Amino acid sequence: MKWSLRIARFAGIDVFVHWTFVLLITWILLTNLGAGRSLAESLWSIWFVLSLFVCVVLHEFGHALTGRRYGVKTKNIVLLPIGGVANMEKMPEKPIQELWVALAGPAVNVVIAAIIGAILFAQGKMQLPADPSGAINTGNFMFNLFVVNLWLVIFNMIPAFPMDGGRVLRALLAMRYDKVKATNIAAKLGQILGIGFIGFGLFTTSGWCLSAFLFSSARATKPVTNPPRPCCRATA
Numbered sequence: 001m002k003w004s005l006r007i008a009r010f011a012g013i014d015v016f017v018h019w020t021f022v023l024l025i026t027w028i029l030l031t032n033l034g035a036g037r038s039l040a041e042s043l044w045s046i047w048f049v050l051s052l053f054v055c056v057v058l059h060e061f062g063h064a065l066t067g068r069r070y071g072v073k074t075k076n077i078v079l080l081p082i083g084g085v086a087n088m089e090k091m092p093e094k095p096i097q098e099l100w101v102a103l104a105g106p107a108v109n110v111v112i113a114a115i116i117g118a119i120l121f122a123q124g125k126m127q128l129p130a131d132p133s134g135a136i137n138t139g140n141f142m143f144n145l146f147v148v149n150l151w152l153v154i155f156n157m158i159p160a161f162p163m164d165g166g167r168v169l170r171a172l173l174a175m176r177y178d179k180v181k182a183t184n185i186a187a188k189l190g191q192i193l194g195i196g197f198i199g200f201g202l203f204t205t206s207g208w209c210l211s212a213f214l215f216s217s218a219r220a221t222k223p224v225t226n227p228p229r230p231c232c233r234a235t236a
């Protein structure tokens, strides 16, 4: 992988991290220090983001290992600042198989959230931190990791390409229509959702980013002849 560093190999699949990841870590460090936080608190934030990306890697392995059950190889998993990508050679032919492959990623985050939630509940710490947006400390760390895993599920299940939800939708449609028509409907819905998020984006930066991401991705998905690129994304 060009401009990427191999950091792990599991089940025969290499995990790469793209060099731009350094920019993300630097940005987090500088914004934390710039906000007047101590070096220790800033390092906690970085540790939190790295933990989040471990969850993203596990999400991608959910796709990859489920795909393998259906004979689909995954060339590698790449971590980018916006999330992870499992570079699968193709998507399974049968809609039911595509459905399981698409659902497997978010399902991993459901399991992680359930485990963290159970631990927090057992410890009597299942409550909002006093300052959820404040510095990430040991008290907030696990709760925030619980919350972001739930967000990963919600975000990825948005029914628009290239999100997992778009693939789930297409797989469900493909059970009723042919694949091209199913792809067209799912891609169109992605564009409509992208426009919808522009309204939401008038109020928040993340809304702008999301709408631009969905809209451009849905357009990039060539709807007429080619199915979408055979990869899956999980964005942080």
Ligand SMILES: [Zn+2]
Binding pocket: 059, 060, 063, 105, 106, 156, 164, 232, 233, 234
């Ligand atoms: Zn995914």
